[in-house]
Amino acid sequence: MPVPLWPAPEATAPVEAAVRLPGSKSVTNRALLLAALADGPGTVRLALRSRDTDLMAAALRSLGATLTSSEETVSGHDWHIVPGPVRGGVSIDVGLAGTVMRFVPPMAALATREVAFDGDPHARTRPMGPILAALRALGAEVTGDALPFTIRGPLSGGEVTLDASASSQLVSGLLLAAPRYDKGVTVRHSGPSVPSMPHIEMTVRMLRAAGVRVDDSEPDVWRVEPGPIAAGDLTVEPDLSNAAPFLAAALVTGGTVTIPGWPEETTQGGDALRELLPRMGAGVTRVSGDLRVTGGGHIEGVDADLHDVGELTPTIAALAALARSPSTLRGVAHLRGHETDRLAALATEINRLGGDVTETADGLVIRPRPLGAGTWHSYADHRMATAGAVIGLVVPGIQVEDISTTAKTLPEFARMWARMLGEGS
Ligand SMILES: O=C(O)C1=C[C@@H](OP(=O)(O)O)[C@@H](O)[C@H](O)C1
Numbered sequence: 001m002p003v004p005l006w007p008a009p010e011a012t013a014p015v016e017a018a019v020r021l022p023g024s025k026s027v028t029n030r031a032l033l034l035a036a037l038a039d040g041p042g043t044v045r046l047a048l049r050s051r052d053t054d055l056m057a058a059a060l061r062s063l064g065a066t067l068t069s070s071e072e073t074v075s076g077h078d079w080h081i082v083p084g085p086v087r088g089g090v091s092i093d094v095g096l097a098g099t100v101m102r103f104v105p106p107m108a109a110l111a112t113r114e115v116a117f118d119g120d121p122h123a124r125t126r127p128m129g130p131i132l133a134a135l136r137a138l139g140a141e142v143t144g145d146a147l148p149f150t151i152r153g154p155l156s157g158g159e160v161t162l163d164a165s166a167s168s169q170l171v172s173g174l175l176l177a178a179p180r181y182d183k184g185v186t187v188r189h190s191g192p193s194v195p196s197m198p199h200i201e202m203t204v205r206m207l208r209a210a211g212v213r214v215d216d217s218e219p220d221v222w223r224v225e226p227g228p229i230a231a232g233d234l235t236v237e238p239d240l241s242n243a244a245p246f247l248a249a250a251l252v253t254g255g256t257v258t259i260p261g262w263p264e265e266t267t268q269g270g271d272a273l274r275e276l277l278p279r280m281g282a283g284v285t286r287v288s289g290d291l292r293v294t295g296g297g298h299i300e301g302v303d304a305d306l307h308d309v310g311e312l313t314p315t316i317a318a319l320a321a322l323a324r325s326p327s328t329l330r331g332v333a334h335l336r337g338h339e340t341d342r343l344a345a346l347a348t349e350i351n352r353l354g355g356d357v358t359e360t361a362d363g364l365v366i367r368p369r370p371l372g373a374g375t376w377h378s379y380a381d382h383r384m385a386t387a388g389a390v391i392g393l394v395v396p397g398i399q400v401e402d403i404s405t406t407a408k409t410l411p412e413f414a415r416m417w418a419r420m421l422g423e424g425s
């Protein structure tokens with residue numbers, strides 16, 4: 001079947017828009033899993049509903065929790081979660097969701113019956129080996145080193161060493177279910193530095209907010225004490241990584257984009273946009289609870305280490321391709337294990353339009369060139385698709401393949417994009 005092409009809308013004027021973003025994928029999926037393991041019923045408010053979060057909800061239901069969702073409110077969904085004993089004898093579809101493939105298996109290891117995991121074709125290539133070996137070392141029976149695999153618990157926990165340089169989620173996954181292990185867990189990382197550290201900080205803070213004792217005082221070592229996970233009522237912050245393409249539109253068109261409800265304090269890596277975008281020529285201000293980004297007419301190239309905030313790379317690369325000076329993006333070798341090999345995908349797609357991008361061992365060198373019309377392939381990667389939309393704002397004739405892949409974390413993307421451009425209702 002031919003993959004549908006989405007003619008990326010061109011901006012006919014500087015954008016002037018306020019864009020209200022749904023909840024964070026990362027916070028939603030942690031909150032749902034912690035609620036399913038908690039000591040009583042709980043609520044997750046303004047949660048994201050998207051492919052990744054629906055896969056998490058389905059996985060938690062399979063393992064014995066009851067989840068009911070309220071009607072959608074203007075800004076998101078509320079979930080009511082009633083935990084149940086973790087049961088096995090089920091199969092779980094992880095789709096292409098890193099948070100589901102890395103966070104759910106350590107929970108499934110609490111069940112005495114086997115749990116089978118599989119996902120999208122590309123999910124089978126995403127790094128899983130270190131977390132599966134860790135679960136094995138902690139006492140679970142695990143078949144396989146990648147998707148598909150099966151797990152049979154129970155495990156009692158303890159101390160384990162793994163190389164988490166391929167993904168911070170390998171650590172977060174082990175920590176989230178650990179309070180429910182008899183001995184808790186001590187995770188030691190050994191290897192090149194762990195990427196996306198703010199996401200581990202998010203895990204630690206959310207565990208602590210649920211009354212769990214976590215010691216992260218030693219670098220690369222995390223100790224989670226056994227004990228109850230307190231049921232609660234949590235409100236999810238807007239997804240700051242998904243703010244990236246909208247804020248980029250302000251730079252690309254020389255306009256202004258405002259995001260309401262930007263948190264004062266957050267562990268979301270997307271908060272780094274407040275520091276990154278000014279380096280590329282934007283004006284960034286906070287007005288009450290809003291973040292306002294204004295483009296300055298030109299985009300400056302940047303030399304940026306995105307190791308902690310790899311999720312932002314596709315948007316920053318799109319901006320860099322439209323800048324007036326070259327950029328070097330570093331510290332993101334782990335992006336080769338994301339939804340697709342993002343370094344190869346970005347280089348291929350920008351070059352296809354006439355750009356000049358080379359891959360390095362851990363990033364990209366982007367030399368801006370005039371870009372022309374063409375098809376932008378999205379590789380089933382939501383952030384590749386939105387990067388194509390950013391370029392299409394000012395390069396006529398960009399057709400983004402399969403814009404619906406944005407449903408992974410932002411099902412409303414195409415409508416929100418049109419509304420930002422004044423085209424929708
Ligand atoms: O824990 C999380 O919610 C995430 C951690 C990061 O993964 P990596 O450490 O694999 O980059 C990030 O890129 C991903 O989108 C979400």
Ligand SMILES: C=C(OP(=O)(O)O)C(=O)O
Nearest residue numbers: 096097098099311338339
């Ligand atoms: C890497 C990402 O997703 P995942 O949670 O599937 O790893 C991402 O959203 O950029």
